[in-house]
Amino acid sequence: MYRHSTASAQRTVAVMKRYDLIVVGAGPSGLSAATEAAESGMKVVVFDENSRPGGQLFKQIHKFFGSKEHHAKVRGFHIGEELLREAAAAGVEVELDAAVIGIYENKEITVRKAEHIEHLKGDTIIVATGASENMVPFEGWDLPGVIGAGAAQTMMNLHGVKPGQRILMLGSGNVGLVVSFQLLQAGCEVVALADAAPTIGGYGVHASKLARCGVPFYLSHTITKAEGSDRVTGAAISEVDDKFRPIKGTEEHFDVDTICIAVGLSPMSQLLKMSGCRMSDDPKRGGQVPDVDEYGETSVTGIFAAGDVSGIEEASSAMIEGRIAGARAALRMGFISAEEESARQKSFSADLAGLRRGMFAPGSKGRMPEKTEEGLDISVNLLTKGYLSDDEVTKYPGVVKKKGLHPVIECSQNIPCDPCQDACRFNCIKVGNDITLLPQVDMGSECTGCGMCVASCSGQAIFLVNEDYDDRSASVTLPYEFLPLPRTGDSGFARGRSGERLCTAEVIDVKTSPAYDKTNLLTIRVPKDMAMKARFYEPLPAREADA
Amino acid sequence: MIGETMDNDRRIAEHPVLGTIEKGRLVSFSFDGRTVEGYEGEPIAEALKALGVMVHRYTAKKNRPRGIFCAIGRCTDCVMIVNGVPNTRTCITPVQEGIIVQTQYGVSAKDGGSHEKI
Amino acid sequence: MNEVNDRSRDIGEFVPQADDDMIICRCEEITKGEIRRAVHDGMWTITEIRRFLRCGMGLCQGQTCARLVKDIAARECGVPYSSLEPATSRAPMRAAEMKILANEK
Numbered sequence: 001m002y003r004h005s006t007a008s009a010q011r012t013v014a015v016m017k018r019y020d021l022i023v024v025g026a027g028p029s030g031l032s033a034a035t036e037a038a039e040s041g042m043k044v045v046v047f048d049e050n051s052r053p054g055g056q057l058f059k060q061i062h063k064f065f066g067s068k069e070h071h072a073k074v075r076g077f078h079i080g081e082e083l084l085r086e087a088a089a090a091g092v093e094v095e096l097d098a099a100v101i102g103i104y105e106n107k108e109i110t111v112r113k114a115e116h117i118e119h120l121k122g123d124t125i126i127v128a129t130g131a132s133e134n135m136v137p138f139e140g141w142d143l144p145g146v147i148g149a150g151a152a153q154t155m156m157n158l159h160g161v162k163p164g165q166r167i168l169m170l171g172s173g174n175v176g177l178v179v180s181f182q183l184l185q186a187g188c189e190v191v192a193l194a195d196a197a198p199t200i201g202g203y204g205v206h207a208s209k210l211a212r213c214g215v216p217f218y219l220s221h222t223i224t225k226a227e228g229s230d231r232v233t234g235a236a237i238s239e240v241d242d243k244f245r246p247i248k249g250t251e252e253h254f255d256v257d258t259i260c261i262a263v264g265l266s267p268m269s270q271l272l273k274m275s276g277c278r279m280s281d282d283p284k285r286g287g288q289v290p291d292v293d294e295y296g297e298t299s300v301t302g303i304f305a306a307g308d309v310s311g312i313e314e315a316s317s318a319m320i321e322g323r324i325a326g327a328r329a330a331l332r333m334g335f336i337s338a339e340e341e342s343a344r345q346k347s348f349s350a351d352l353a354g355l356r357r358g359m360f361a362p363g364s365k366g367r368m369p370e371k372t373e374e375g376l377d378i379s380v381n382l383l384t385k386g387y388l389s390d391d392e393v394t395k396y397p398g399v400v401k402k403k404g405l406h407p408v409i410e411c412s413q414n415i416p417c418d419p420c421q422d423a424c425r426f427n428c429i430k431v432g433n434d435i436t437l438l439p440q441v442d443m444g445s446e447c448t449g450c451g452m453c454v455a456s457c458s459g460q461a462i463f464l465v466n467e468d469y470d471d472r473s474a475s476v477t478l479p480y481e482f483l484p485l486p487r488t489g490d491s492g493f494a495r496g497r498s499g500e501r502l503c504t505a506e507v508i509d510v511k512t513s514p515a516y517d518k519t520n521l522l523t524i525r526v527p528k529d530m531a532m533k534a535r536f537y538e539p540l541p542a543r544e545a546d547a
Numbered sequence: 548m549i550g551e552t553m554d555n556d557r558r559i560a561e562h563p564v565l566g567t568i569e570k571g572r573l574v575s576f577s578f579d580g581r582t583v584e585g586y587e588g589e590p591i592a593e594a595l596k597a598l599g600v601m602v603h604r605y606t607a608k609k610n611r612p613r614g615i616f617c618a619i620g621r622c623t624d625c626v627m628i629v630n631g632v633p634n635t636r637t638c639i640t641p642v643q644e645g646i647i648v649q650t651q652y653g654v655s656a657k658d659g660g661s662h663e664k665i
Numbered sequence: 666m667n668e669v670n671d672r673s674r675d676i677g678e679f680v681p682q683a684d685d686d687m688i689i690c691r692c693e694e695i696t697k698g699e700i701r702r703a704v705h706d707g708m709w710t711i712t713e714i715r716r717f718l719r720c721g722m723g724l725c726q727g728q729t730c731a732r733l734v735k736d737i738a739a740r741e742c743g744v745p746y747s748s749l750e751p752a753t754s755r756a757p758m759r760a761a762e763m764k765i766l767a768n769e770k
Contacts, residue, residue, distance in 0.1 A: 102756030144614025151618035160568035281747035
């Protein structure tokens with residue numbers, strides 16, 4: 001620990017570099033905080049220990065949920081690019097390869113840069129260091145081939161390298177679900193997804209994307225062993241009882257070369273603890289978190305926490321929390337007036353509240369609702385197997401029977417999200433002002449088949465169905481984000497929601513457009529009775545196709 | 548299987564969302580005495596992964612193999628001897644032409660021998 | 666007296682378990698059994714366990730194992746997870762060579 005005598009402290013302060021605001025972490029919340037503060041006139045520096053900014057954001061290649069103000073239907077890495085542009089425009093200094101290794105009294109920090117350290121002062125500090133991955137140990141978990149979910153994303157999405165060929169995913173929260181889909185997109189095979197919990201922890205729509213590709217879900221299962229001598233060659237899982245103990249005789253084995261761990265995140269809050277902030281252990285927020293007020297200020301005046309470090313949530317909420325803390329820091333140091341700050345906070349607070357609603361809201365953690373806000377049954381099949389069953393699907397307001405072409409929205413959980421509503425210019429889709437409500441398909445409106453709704457749904461849960469395509473066939477237009485992209489005239493199989501092969505299918509249209517942002521629209525022709533079952537297309541294996 | 552040359556099946560040639568991921572120029576470097584290839588600027592660990600290399604080191608106490616675990620420079624499982632420096636996190640250290648990468652045994656090169664100097 | 670600090674409590678004998686060989690601290694190669702045995706040897710706080718076994722003092726400085734060690738120790742002590750004080754957070758937050766720490770600009 002550094003301890004200066006009073007005389008030398010004064011001397012050091014006189015020459016020490018000082019910033020109005022020091023932000024620790026250049027992830028979504030850190031960059032947002034810095035931009036807000038810099039736009040208010042503060043001299044801001046952001047330190048990040050990594051060599052690239054953006055935290056985990058640039059690894060997120062899926063489209064975000066929420067509403068327009070939450071960057072809905074925009075892919076994570078595009079949001080990251082936008083954040084960097086805003087920060088640069090506001091004059092924010094971002095220093096990379098600069099690890100803040102200590103926060104001391106009087107908001108002094110030490111930063112390690114390359115081969116030296118620097119001792120600096122911030123009038124205010126915002127700690128936005130994010131979270132680290134949780135671990136679940138098992139026999140053989142130290143073998144090469146066992147990796148974190150973040151590692152899989154880094155390899156695939158930043159460096160273009162496949163993490164492996166055959167993967168077992170552990171964890172069914174949004175991270176496990178999203179990364180599993182990204183593994184499929186990278187050309188890997190996800191052999192199974194296992195979770196010791198009895199129900200899938202993440203969004204049903206994320207699970208459904210996997211289920212229809214044939215990925216099996218093993219809920220109430222835990223991994224018992226990673227096999228191999230110098231690398232993973234296989235894995236064994238077992239069913240567990242209600243005390244999470246493996247049940248004898250239920251072991252299943254998979255041939256895999258990679259085991260991916262996605263069992264949750266914990267705030268990386270050690271710097272806050274060191275700075276003297278009051279901390280508490282809050283399982284709902286992910287572990288050791290600082291006590292903060294609604295503006296992110298800790299028990300130490302002028303030190304704030306924003307983003308996952310103050311409670312595990314998502315990038316969307318992290319960005320708003322960053323703005324909230326940035327505005328408050330600006331007020332603290334007199335850069336903006338109380339009225340101005342109050343107006344901004346009102347707007348931020350409304351945006352944040354908009355996200356924190358519905359089935360997966362932070363306040364709802366641990367509680368499993370049985371009915372949606374509309375009073376419809378929550379699908380148990382979706383929660384345990386990852387897909388809506390054929391007879392369940394028709395209960396939801398987005399699934400209607402209509403003559404001719406119409407959207408079918410298989411959205412069955414209350415999540416704040418509404419890009420589908422904005423996508424349709426012909427008023428076919430309505431969510432309403434409360435964007436947590438399930439989307440409804442309007443019976444009176446005419447669908448033009450533009451496909452914008454299909455491409456805009458971040459959960460890939462919207463399809464265009466025409467049961468009257470011709471005498472014997474129906475057409476189903478589905479979102480397709482894989483390579484190789486099928487071509488009109490190709491033949492393959494139609495898969496149902498559970499991933500089972502239903503029938504042969506002919507590709508009758510493939511649409512690509514910049515407006516769809518890489519979500520291609522694939523239209524297949526299937527027998528009429530498959531119209532409400534066929535939800536994915538599997539191309540024929542190369543050899544069969546050439547025959 | 549380790550191939551001296553790039554095994555393209557381990558690299559994603561074209562990604563459905565990201566397209567072609569930008570890479571630096573192809574360069575040669577040394578891995579345990581063999582000449583291999585990687586892209587300048589990418590993390591050493593990624594280049595090794597694309598070559599099929601899974602084991603980066605053997606632990607000091609129990610001689611157990613370790614490889615990439617977190618891939619973001621935090622867990623230190625991927626460390627190797629790079630240009631004579633042990634405990635170098637290969638997941639955040641970039642490939643450069645001519646670097647010398649060695650499997651780490653404990654904290655030394657094999658058999659506790661001297662590290663290859665640059 | 667705070668339950669955690671009351672060392673007159675009887676936490677029972679050390680009972681070997683099937684997964685005692687499992688590595689918990691990957692950097693220092695400390696097993697679950699060693700951590701559990703340390704508790705029975707009288708170490709009831711994370712700070713003591715860390716100093717005795719070195720779990721959390723390796724290259725990654727506890728980034729990977731901290732929560733696991735705390736969970737095992739809490740169970741062995743028979744106290745709730747949240748009641749165990751985590752290891753002290755002190756500089757440097759990231760491992761740094763002495764020559765760098767000494768090189769202040």
